[in-house]
Amino acid sequence: MFKSLFEGNALLDLPVVTLLGFFAAFCGIVAWAFLRRRAADFDSVSQLPLADDDVAILPRSTERRASQD
Amino acid sequence: MTDTVALEKRRITYDDGTVRAFVFASVAWGLIGLLVGLLAALQLSFWQLNFDTPWLTFSRIRPLHTNAVIFALVGNMMFAGVYHSSQRLLKSRMASDLLSKIHLWSWQLVILGAAITLPLGITQSKEYAELEWFLDLLVVVSWVAFAVNFFWTLKIRNERNLYVAIWFYIATILTIAVLYIVNNLALPVTGTKSYGIFAGAQDALTQWWYGHNAVAFFLTTPILGIMYYYLPKAADRPVYSYRLSIIHFWALVFIYIWAGPHHLLYTALPDWAQSLGMLFSLMLWAPSWGGMLNGLLTLRGAWHKVRTDPVLKFFVAGVTFYGMSTFEGPLLSIKSVSALGHYTDWIIGHVHGGALGWNGFMAAGMFYWLVPRLFGTKLHSTGAADFHFWIGTFGILMYVVAMWVGGVTQGLMWRELNPDGSLVYPQWVEIIAQVKLMYMARTIGGGMYVLGWVLMIWNLWKTVASGKAVDGEAEVTVYKPAAGGPSTARLVFGAPTIMTVLGLGACYMMADSGNVVLAIVGVVVLLVIVAASGFMLAAAAKNRFQWHDVTESRPLAFTLLVVLAVVAGGVVELLPGIVMNREVPVAASGKLAVMPYTPLQLEGRDVYVSEGCYVCHSQMIRPFYEEYARYGAPSDIHESAWDHPFQWGSKRTGPDLARIGSYLETGQPKYNELWHYKHMTDPRSVSADSNMPGYPWLETTKVDLDDTPGKLQAMQALGVPYTDEQIGSALDDYRKEADGVLAKLREQAGPDDLAWDSELVALIAYLQRLGNNELVTRTAAAGGK
Known part of the structure; x- marks a missing residue:
């Protein structure tokens, strides 16, 4: 099936059309990021690395995941 | 953001033991990888350092260097960063300690296996995919353990949102799995030897789809994830623009995967x-620089910290090198620039700017930040870390500039023509002599970088000694999740996905210009999709669940x-090449224009593959007049139709070999058998200034003939047109052809004690075969560029 598909068309068609489609989808994401998303959402997520400081550090030999279990 | 309901508060302890182990592995293996690279650099200046010893020879240890730096130094560093940051970003200990251990130790076993097998000549001879099939299986086991553990941790996480670093890790895990498996699909022939299922141009396209994206998704996306986590932490301020990081991510996912063919211009x-490949490489400029600027601008208002904090120094320089590399990469993808730079040391400078500057400096910055925290102490010496930074920076710059100068010199000398159209520099050693100084400068630069790495090891070691291993707790x-959210299926098959797929279908109908009705329908569907997308975007603001937010x-x-x-x-990108017939035209003689290799030539080719000749020699003549004048007619796609694996190469420390057996239009070998014999056993005996290592052991090492019929059978299974009769008479044919080579050697006053089943006889037969096809070549087209 694939062979007949490719033999019936220029080899370039499928990759070029797909890449144009991908580019359009990417442009949609850009539009979404700049037009629709609230700045407050971004601010809260961008703080995640700064909000994760360990509250304590334990000696290696002490309990491991007991508290999680 | 997804609505959730809080249940309870809990204290958790992170698995930092695995992080420490990966840091240690990265630092230690990294030193070995860098030292091997230093030796390889020295060998290019001093051939004596090959010691005429197989496992110390340049062509075998150069792949060891690249694999060690990529998979050991960067791989282990990446895992350390992923394990450490993911637990904190997801507010969860890794899901399975057992899987973490399996991943850690199986990965070290892979590296140990590479360190043993590559110097022994057990290799697939495909760049960054040299490991043979049994190690590939181990890589898959290790990667699956990593992936399962990571996604399981995602499942049990205690943080609602996935920070953008996690997105980069997801893309890394998935894409590397796909790339590695597809590119390494192979048919094992013996316990240590396999033939890849792709051949020639198909193999080239697949290999560089893998090779380029290994750079993208192993050396770039995970390190970007690490940048987006550790740079804000070190600077103590959030990333400059989270919006830009989202666009950076999707641009890389959508665009990077297409750029591989720029390696094959x-x-x-x-x-x-x-x-x-060229088009998409150029498109990468924008998101890559967006990412770099996003990293650097994160330091807004905190630049004064860079003066005193070595961690920030490394991060700033690392991100800047990322920008430099991602500028230079697309530049080299422009066809006219590639015509000058490809196969030269310019490419070596480019990859080292990325590997040493981006990967190495991000690793150093992360280690200096991480190790004190993993051991509950402070960094032993800020001054030593600063010195590491400066000596490393000067080392990289010296290395890169030397390779730029050397590479452009090579490119220009290769193409320099006299008014009569003859080459100004027909002797390869003249060109090598011109870049020897640059090779020395490169070695000194690389040496400075290694010195900095050693200093880091000392500094980290003293830091560890002053503290005690501690695991973070939070x-x-x-x-x-709150009830009422959309299902996963609804998200995956949501409107944006359907619109994209329908849009692709509509575009494809338009592109099929043979059918007017289909083209009109395609236009109408496209217009409808555009209108519907606009309405949906407008309506999305009112919805409780926005598609991308939830996704x-x-x-x-x-x-x-x-x-x-x-x-x-x-x-x-790959399918058109793979599904089309591997058709080789029939020549005037009625035979295939490109015949499969004889058993002797096939064994010779395996010697060529095993010794890693592709490291310095290409087999791909480009359609330029100067290449025609030096090597002969441009290579034709059919000539490598039976090549499992393809050996087009990517670097010419030595000349191209595609037509070494059929020089220019004479149809005769460029050199006779005796020349090859002398050249392989002692290159200086035929070319006084050559820097090629000798391969004297080929004279005494015997081909394992028990495997030869099986190799032909494997090739037959892969589509090479061997008949059963040819397989049946393989050993007789081998002996007959080998005796012919020996007879010629004796006629040329060569040795009379060379064994017919020595590897050298097989290799000479293979080299003399190269270019000997009845194909109608593109000689006539060779005049223009």
Whole structure:
């Protein structure tokens, strides 16, 4: 099936059309990021690395995941 | 953001033991990888350092250097960063300590296996994919353990949102899995030898789809994730623009996967694939620089810290090198620039700017930040870390500039013509002599970098000694999703995905210009899609659940969409080449224009592959007049139709060999058998200034003839047109042809005690075969560029 598909068309068609489609989808994401998303959402997520400081550090030999279990 | 309901608060302890182990592995293996690289650099200046010893020879240890730096130094560093940051960003200990251990130790076993097998000449001879099939299986086991553990941790996380670093990790895990498996599909022939299922141009396209994206998704995306986590932490301020990081991510996922063919410009690969690679490489400029600026601007208001904090120094320089490399990469993808730079040391400078500057400096910055925290202490010496930074920076610059100068010199000398059209520098050693100084400068630069790495090891060691291993602990809030959210299936098959797929179909109908009705329908469908998308975007603001918001907090949906983007891009690019017939034209004699290798030539080719000749010699003549004048007619795509694996190469420390057996239009070998014999056993005996290592052991090492019929059978199974009769008479044919080579050697006053089943006889037969095809070559087209 694939062979007949490719033999019936220029080899370039499928990759070029797909890449144009991908580019359009990417442009949609850009539009979404700049037009629709609230700045407050971004601010809260961008703080995640700064909000994760360990509250304590334990000696290696002490309990491991007991508290999680 | 997804609505959730808080259940309870909990204290958790992170698994930092695994992080410490990966840091240690990266630092230690990294030193070995860098030292091997230093030796390889020295060997290019002093051939004596090959010691005429197989496992110390340049062509075998150069792949060891690249694999060690990529998979050991960067791989282990990446895992350390992923394990450490993911637990904190997801507010969860890794899901399975057992899987963490399996991943850690199986990965070290892979590296140990590479360190043993590559110097022994057990290799597939495909760049960054040299490991043979049994190690490939171990890589898969290790990667699956990593992936399962990571996605399981995503599932049990205690943080609603997935920070952008996690997105980069997801893309890394999935894409590397796809790339590695597809590119390493192979048919094992013996316990240590396999033939890849792709051949020639198909193999080239697949290999560089893998090779380029290994750079993208192993050396870039995970380190970007690490940048987006550790740079804000070190600077103590959030990333400059989270918006930009989202665009950076999706741009890389959508675009990077297409850029591989820029490694194959002006080769026998179809033009459309080359142009596609160039176009997408140029498009990468924007998101890459967006990412770099996002990293650097994160330091707004904190630049004064860079003066005193070595961690920030390394991060700033690392991100800047990322910008430099991602500027230079697209530049080298422009066809006219590639015509000058490809196969030269310019490319070596380019990759080292990325590897030493971006990967190495990000690793050093992360280690200096991480190790004190993993051992509950302070960095032993800030001054030593600063000195590491400066000596490393000067080392990289010296290395890169030397390779730029050397590479451009090579490119210009290769193409320099006299008014009568003859080459100004026909002797290869003249060109090598011109860049020897640059090779020395490169070695000194690399040496400075290694010195900095050693200093870092000392500094980290003293830091570890002054503290005690500690595991981080955190109090987290456990959430459960609120009822009413859309299902994962609804997200994956949501309107944006359907619109994209329908749009692709509509475009394809338009592109099929043979059918007017289909083209009109395509236009109408496209217009409808555009209008519907506009309405949906407007309506989305009023919805409770916005598609991308929800998707980015649903790992499964997010993962499936990334897979869709990566796999679709890869498949569409590779499929046309793979499904088309491997047709080799029939010559005037009635035989195939390119005949399969004889048993002797096939064994010789395996010697060529095993010794890693591709490291310094290409087999791909580009359609330039100067290449025609030096090597002969441009290579044709059919000439490598039976080559499992292809050996087009990517670097010419020595000349191209595609027509070494059929020089220019004489149809005769460029050199006789005796010349090859002398050249392989003692290169200086035929070319006084050559820097090629000798391969004297080929004279005494015997081909294992028990495997020869099986190799032909494997080739037959892969589509090479061997008949059963040829397989049946393989050993007799081998002996007959080998005796012919020996007879010629004796006629040429060569040795009379060379064994007929020595590897050297097989290799000479293979080299004399190269270019000996009845194909109608593109001689006439060789005049223009």
